[in-house]
Amino acid sequence: MERGLLRMRRTVLLTTTGVLTLGTAAALGLPLGPGWALPALVWPATAAWGWFALGRNWRSWRYVERDDDLLISRGVLWRELTVVPYGRMQLVEVTSGPLERRYGLARLQLHTAAATTDAAIPGLLPAEAERLRDRLTELGEARSAGL
Template sequence: METGSEGVPTERAPGVEAPPGGGPSPAAPARDDVEWRGVERALLRMRRTVLLLTVPPILLAQTVLLWVLVGPVWTVLMVPLVAVTVFGWFALGRNWRSWRYAERADDLLISRGVLWREMTVVPYGRMQLVEVTSGPLERRYGLARLQLHTAAAATDAAIPGLVPEEAERLRDRLTELGEARSAGL
């Protein structure tokens, strides 16, 4: 796997594409001209920060309550919850690696998922609205989210974890391609 500008993972699809997380992906198109781009690593840092700012304080409060109300022996019940937190840390990493997108001549491909892989193909001519959003936490980490709305609600798609400049570039390009492709409708 290569690293493109801004440290974003990219890869070429020689036949059936392997996802960034490893292993073959049966949902990936067999095309030689597809260049996959991953999302920014800052998305992973942001999600792990949210995990650490929410779960450990809850665990601490529950441990203290169990200690005070029931006794110190019952605080052993917190061990599985700590294990779930550790599992969440690694699951977030795998989920981050699964997100990728590719621009083709007639459509945009968005792939995501670890256990349940999902490939969304959005034809440029079907796009009705392309918007870039960035909440306070995303702005803190220098991220934006590209949201695509189409005529069919089932094909609405989003790409989280983009650098704002890349999200704006994609928005402008997709809007331009959408207008050109839908002119004949």
């Protein structure tokens, strides 16, 4: 997990809550008087908690390439551990949206025949994502097992 992911998420958090604070303050304060604008402070509070929560969540991400499977673990309050055997991978996908590209990040997504498989690694360096993709594809071909 690159530091850039945390920066990106925190920036998104701050901009959204900033806009929401101004919007709420304007919507309540302009017609009703400045005192009524105080509830808008709930957004900065959310931002403060989110800043901390994003940091914790970012630190919790781990992935391990083992001999026969890929292991992804994440989450602080809701922990999740996913194991995908290489032979089950149907498709390995590297995506990078405009915002992610701005921060020089890429996201790796694994697909198996089961749509419920939820295995993705966000916030990789593009080079690392591509290395991982090539390696996973190679391992998947070697151990291919189909449905």
